[in-house]
Amino acid sequence: MSNVLFSIFPSENFIDLGLYQYGWEQCDPAHSFGPAARTHYLFHYVISGTGTLIAQNSKKESVEYHVKSGQGFMIFPHQICTYTADPDLPWEYAWIEFDGLKAKEIMEMAGISQDSPIYKPRYKDISQQMVNEMLYITQHSQESPFHLIGHLFLFLDYLTRSHSSPIVKQGNRMRDFYIKEALSFIEQNFQNDISVEDIAAFCGLNRSYFGKIFHDTVGKSPQEFLISYRMSKAGELLKLTSLSIGDIGNAVGYSNQLHFSRAFKNTYGVSPRAWRYEHQGEEN
Structure with missing residues (x-):
């Protein structure tokens, strides 16, 4: 049996919470990854063995952590880190990479942050259920995207x-209201030529304050989220329809096909045409 399982999630059309890749590995002694930065949240749970994590905290200072079986560690988006298996007792771990609108809020609820990235379970029975879900996802990559997203939740x-x-999150009702209003406006108007100023004005807020509360809540700037949302919708249209690239660009708010293709490639790493060729034959 191979000492590693690795899968990439086949769909990127989940906004609240999306799954990116997941796997399991029995590491070789002193096996190391990094220094590197990830684009999304990446959680490792150590099933057996031990190892070391070196990760930047919120002040960009590198901190070393020793992580053993029964514990885990979270790597945050754009956080530079290195993790290394022990040379005598290398770790076996499962991992799962995810992101989305709710990811930042979930980390706050869990009490996991760049300054406190080590997972130490308080309830062993619930922790075991968590591990079971990680292993289930890893071992059932053939299931439908909706099935796997359910297990991610x-x-x-x-x-x-x-x-x-x-950490029990103290909700800010007005802030939550503004963010819901903003997301609703984007959902209903993403196909139009809207700007961050338009979204802020709809919420009755100045652009600077709106940008701050949006980023604090969602983890992305309004502009980053708008582009991400449009590209997600574009991916659906590329996969599910035979519309031209120009028509799809228009449908997601880009009157200029070149601007649309550039934005799409910046998001997915390939052109819309290449992405369609790769994904249109997949089962839904």
Whole structure:
């Protein structure tokens, strides 16, 4: 049997929470990854063995952590880190990479941050359920995207409930209201020529304050989220329709096909045409 399982999630059309890749590995002694930065949230759970994580905290200072079996560690987007298996007792771990609108809020609920990235379960039974979900996802990559996303939600529920120092998030009702209004406006108008100023004006806020609360809540700037949302919709149209590239660009708010193709390639790494060729034959 191979000492590693690795899969990439076949769909990027989930906005609230999306799955990117997941796997399991029995590491060789002193096996190391990094220094490198990830684009999304990446969680490792150590099933056996031990190892070392070196990760930047919120002040960009490198901190070393020793992580053993029964614990885990979270790597945050754009955080530079290195992790290395012990030379005598190398770790076996499962991992899952995810992101989305709710990811930042979930990390706050779990009490996991760049300054406190180590997962130490408070409830062993709930922690075991979390591990079961990680292994289930890893071993069932052939299941439909909706099926796997359902198990991602279960994994995150067990993660937040089992961690040793959960933080009860104090909701800001007005802030939540503004963000819901903004997301609703984007959902209904993404195909039009809208700007961040338009979204802020719809919410009755100045652009600077709106940008701050949006980024604090969602983890992306309004402009980054608008582009991401449009590209997600473009991906659906490329996969599910035979519309031309220009028509799809128009349908997601880009009157200039060149601007649309550039934005799409910046998001997915390939042109719309190449992405369609790669994905249109997939089962839904």
